[in-house]
Structure formats: structure tokens, C-alpha cells
């Protein structure tokens with residue numbers, strides 16, 4: 001599902017012509033099979049978010065290659081990336097990244113609008129998804145009128161609405177209390193088991209890493225393959 005090969009990345013900072021090169025990732029090789037949950041751990045500043053941003057296409061690698069779901073994504077144009085993302089990737093962020101001027105319903109519906117899906121089907125799928133994440137009674141609430149756990153569930157519903165095979169998560173439970181965290185982790189495990197959705201999650205949190213089948217660690221920009229924690233169940 002994810003195949004990262006010989007990926008290196010350096011930020012260029014400062015004025016053009018006088019840039020400083022800041023190497024962040026060095027010769028990363030990472031292979032994630034369909035149906036795996038993989039946790040990426042590492043100290044602050046080790047390069048975890050940079051790796052996720054490269055895999056998400058938000059920044060482009062100069063060295064190395066990335067294949068996602070059988071497509072060579074490194075080198076895709078901006079518009080092809082946008083199309084690929086919409087069809088293949090779901091995102092869960094610590095800060096939820098909901099659109100504050102849209103209700104829970106509208107936030108979840110939004111990817112279907114972008115996909116050009118008709119109103120009747122949008123309504124069915126959005127209502128069904130809101131039910132699945134237990135937010136049926138909160139459809140008309142704006143993000144500011146929901147708890148952290150509820151907002152995270154809206155963001156998960158939005159991430160799932162187009163049935164992506166791969167979900168990329170950056171500190172998915174970072175803004176949740178322990179009860180909501182437990183609930184979210186149970187939900188992620190269930191999505192993984194029932195639908196075979198693959199998860200790549202950055203985390204500092206022990207509980208989150210404990211649901212992963214495998215843990216990899218980034219140390220100063222180098223990726224260390226961790227041991228297998230659980231078997232993938234299919």
C-alpha cells in the first residue's frame with residue numbers, strides 16, 4: 001500500500017541564492033502492506049511530520065520515490081496529486097482541520113461535493129456515515145459547538161466518506177482526553193479489521209502505538225524498522 005524507497009529530504013531556508021540546506025530525512029525505506037496499522041514514533045524534530053507530508057504530497061521529494069496503492073505518486077503534478085488524494089487518502093489531524101463555517105453534516109459531505117456526486121447520493125452517504133460515527137444528533141452543530149472527541153469523529157467521518165484504502169494520521173488523539181482516546185482507538189481497530197483500511201499514524205502516545213501491528217522509529221532523520229507487535233488479522 002505504501003512503498004517509500006531511498007527517500008531523502010532537505011529544507012532550503014533563507015533568501016534565494018543564499019539558502020541554507022537543512023537535511024531532515026536520510027535514505028528512508030518504508031513498506032506498509034494493505035491492512036497494516038503502522039505507528040511512526042520518534043523525538044520532536046526527528047522528521048515524522050516531514051515524512052507524512054511527503055507521503056501526502058504536500059511537499060515534493062527531490063531524491064527517492066513514493067508509491068501509494070500501486071501508483072507512483074512522487075513527481076505527480078499538483079492537480080494529479082489533488083485527484084489522487086481525493087480518491088485514495090483520508091487524513092486525520094490532531095487539530096481536526098474542520099471548516100468552522102460548515103456544520104458537522106456539511107464538513108462530512110464536502111469531499112462528496114468535490115467529487116461531483118449528486119445530492120441524493122450525498123445525503124444518503126453523509127447521513128449513514130454520521131450514524132456510523134455516532135453523530136447523528138449533532139448534524140447541525142458547527143465544530144465550535146462540539147466537544148474535542150465529537151470534532152475528531154466528524155473529521156474521521158470526513159476522512160472515510162470516500163472509502164479511502166489508506167488513512168494518514170498525525171497525532172490523531174493528541175487533543176483528546178483518555179476516554180475519547182480509547183473510543184477512537186477502538187474505532188480505528190474496527191475500521192482496520194472490518195474494512196482492511198491501512199493506517200499510517202504519527203504518534204508520541206503509548207496507547208496509540210499499542211494498537212499498531214508495527215512500530216517504526218525515526219531517529220535524527222533515519223528510519224529504524226521496529227519489531228512486529230501484532231499479526232494483521234484479515
Ligand SMILES: Nc1ncnc2c1ncn2[C@@H]1O[C@H](COP(=O)(O)OP(=O)(O)OP(=O)(O)O)[C@@H](O)[C@H]1O
Pocket residue numbers: 011012013022024042043044045046047048049050051
Ligand atoms: N518548513 C520548514 N522549513 C525548514 N525546516 C523545517 C520546516 N519544517 C520542519 N523543519 C525542520 O525539520 C526537522 C523535522 O521536523 P518535523 O516537523 O518533521 O519533526 P517531527 O518529528 O514531526 O517533530 P514533532 O514531533 O515536534 O512534530 C526539524 O528540525 C524542523 O525544524
